[in-house]
Amino acid sequence: MRPMFFGSVLGIGGLANGWRVASRLWGVPVEIGEGLALLAFGLWALWCVLYAGKWLRYPQEARADLRHPVQALLAALIPVTTLIASMAIGPHVPLLGWVMFAAGVAGVVVFAAWSIGGLWQGGRDVAHTTAILYMPTVGGGLVAALACAWFGQTTLGWMYFGLGLISWMSMESVLLSRLFNHALPVDLRATMGVHLAPPAVACVAYLMLDPGPASPVALALFGYGCFLALVMIRLVPWLRQQPFGPGAWAYTFGVSALPLAALRLVEKGAGAPLAIMALPMFAVANLIIGWIAARSLVLVWRFVGDLSREA
Template sequence: MDNSNGTNNHAPMPVAFFGIGVGLLALAGAWRAAARVWTMIPGAVPALLTATALVVWVALLVAYGRKWLVERDAAVAEMRHPVQSSFAALVPVSAMLAAQAVQTYSRGLAIALFVIGAASSLALGVYLQGRFWQGGRKPELTTPAIYLPTVAPSFVAGTAAAGLGFTQIGMLFFGAGVFSWLAIESIVLHRAAVHEPLPEALRPSLGIQLAPPVVGGVSYLAITHGAPDTFAYMLLGYGLYQALMLARLVPWIRQSTFTPSYWAFSFGAAALPTMAIRMLERGATGPMVWIAPVAFVVANVVIGLMIAGTVRAMVRGNLLPAATPALPANVTPIKVAGLR
């Protein structure tokens, strides 16, 4: 939005906004799974949600592409930032979720999106993960966002690859995701336990903590066959535990006003019912009969609130973070664009 002087008083779109596209595409995937299991759901509903999610995703791609063309310095600075840069992984993740969304309509397009997403996620993941090995990272800048360059793309690539019939490739990606997740989680928990609490602006990033077990669970179900086994139940169980922990932390995480940073919760929130529904589809019984519908309803409520908050912020003109003066190269701000 322009101010009265005609100058732009908002920063360009943060790459973290791709969390909106990821959340919507994941929710559409949950509805597609639900429509296969619960026949009372009209097929038009998941189709409409999928189309809407794809439109939002394309709009984000256009806005982010414009950022690199018109505001390149801001885009480069974002990629150099130790926190913001991790969210760049959401771009290839969203591409691979889009591949799953269009697979029914065009296998060729789905394969193209998968190849682009998988290749770019590997390149970006190796680049960003390489920074960790070089040391010097400050503990206060370690958040669950560090899952994004390696864990999220690996699990989503595993699911997409298996869905396209490339099961062995999916297994390779799943393995990369599992062991990256286990290594990184210990770092995140250690930082949370022994260092200063996360600043308010970064606390919503804890929503990412829900995603690894359930996004990984969806991937595991994609590369396996038959009734869900013990490991599948273990992944879902840990995902449910993480959901309870985050519910307990909501009063501490919650900020005074809605910001797009809350979309960090959306991927895990949508993947949890997706996993439970797919377990039902594969013959799970017992607690899964009620866990799946309850999780599905909760996910729709949670993401519905995020959608409402985002629309409200757009109407008020404060969706984008306020522009801030450039800082010297040796200064690392804690306040993160898109994670106010």
């Protein structure tokens, strides 16, 4: 069990939030969004138990993950998905939601300081520079900002928004320079899915923190997210050279956040073309995440079958 498994919580939780907004906009059954939210919480709890078990039974392997130049930064998914799970369970068990929210925002900033402090010491191979670099500060900061807005902590939310937004702006050129000059190995191409997420998540966080109507800032963030989505579509044949695996869930962070941003913009009064774009974008996101979930279940079934045969 590795931290990358927590990526499934991002996709399912993001989709749940999309269905929650869709229920307000279009009157779809609220049970769909709440069911997905509880599924996201259940996955988060399962991965937490399994990851804790790994530390208890195989501590050397767990420590090795934290020393890996790429995989180590994926540990940021633990506090980030804790925040996603807190928003999922909060409406049903408020006290538990608040406890998880507090643990998540603290975990985000502690892990970000620890991991970025290590990067500042230099010596990093360019081959290890991938969009996973976004996770501790960009992903952590923006999801924390979104969660702060959800729990009514707007002042703290703007502080986390600054952490995420400024980190993204400073890292974007570093990652683009790496992509322009050094080919990404096949086994790391799923990390490109993370590259889609920052503008979309920043847009959602901004809309939740700002009580007013849809602003030009939010529209600008959404526009850049749409551009990155087009780039990703152009890269599909290249990306599919990597065999399907758990890393595919990295795509779901941005895939779920971009239509959520569109839905929130429509909810805040943005007119055409957002009102036209929101429904097909949301439908496509459901299809993509559903396909990834189905493929993942097939892998799990095969894995269980292999274990039973060995037994």
